[in-house]
Amino acid sequence: SDEVNKLFLGMEDLQGIFIGGPGPSKEKFVNDESLDYRLREKILDVVDLGYGGIEGIRALIEKIKDKIANVKYIREKQVMQSFLKEISNDTGLAAYGLEEVQKALSMGAVDKLILSEKLDTYHVNITCSNCNYKESRTAREQELNKLELSIQDESCPDCGSNTFNVSGAVLIIEELGSIAETMGTEVIIISPDTEEGEMLYSTFGGIVANLRFKLTY
Known part of the structure; x- marks a missing residue:
């Protein structure tokens, strides 16, 4: 023993x-x-x-x-209940949504990064081959081909040329996971098979976090 x-x-x-x-x-x-x-x-x-x-x-x-x-x-269930408790008590120690969680991650404020197993959203990088203008959009997996085709008909907002192309796409769950690893943040993937897991995806967009400290804007 x-x-x-x-x-x-x-x-x-x-x-x-x-x-x-x-x-x-x-x-x-x-x-x-x-x-x-x-x-x-x-x-x-x-x-x-x-x-x-x-x-x-x-x-x-x-x-x-x-x-x-x-x-x-x-x-x-315990992980999600801990997050929901912070939300309901308005402690300021919870974040949700891609933009807010990504900001918290970059500040080293995230203790636990909680992601839905169903999350299939990509960050799509778009580049103008004429003037090198760049922007990023989000799209779900089934929308990628449609987005790539529609971009070919768009004009660059900087130079006006029709040389807009998708230069890369990164799965957001992998992108956030990589940032979390560099920040010493625990990453927890939640299945949709419980009530809390389904709530994570349908209510919070599949991206939430428990914070180490409050964010200041």
């Missing part, structure tokens, strides 16, 4: 522990007084298996796969 304590207590994002094995050894381990109480509280299930080793691990994974999915959803 001492080795287990050393190994797992340092894991900040440990959500739960499943224990499995043949015979009474697993119950003996769970009831060992040297097992830290913080780890004991995270034990989600003790599973009886017919054998140990690699085959035992495979059998354990098969038996607990539905429960693992539930742990994921519980974690996602």
Whole structure:
């Protein structure tokens, strides 16, 4: 148990522990007084298996796969509830929408960046090949081809030529994730399979954040 304590207590994002094995050894381990109480509280299930080793691990994974999915959803609900609490209490420690969250990220203010798994929006870079004028627009994945065709009929707002072209497109979820990584921000991807996950996408556009400090404009 001492080795287990050393190994797992340092894991900040440990959500739960499943224990499995043949015979009474697993119950003996769970009831060992040297097992830290913080780890004991995270034990989600003790599973009886017919054998140990690699085959035992495979059998354990098969038996607990539905429960693992539930742990994921519980974690996602907790993350969204934490964000919604900041919103409802008007603490100033929450941001939502691409522009606001992107600004907060650039200031190093984002503690947790929360993104919807359904987010399929791109930042599309547009360039005039005549005068090198540049601008950026957003478009969903299914709109990219239509946007590319429509841009060819537009005139450059700077030089007036018809040499507008799409020079690149970056998935916003990847763009924000890269910025978050450089800022030491935790990135959490939320599925739409819970009420909170669907709310993230439909109400907040799939992009929200918990902040370390209030933003000043």
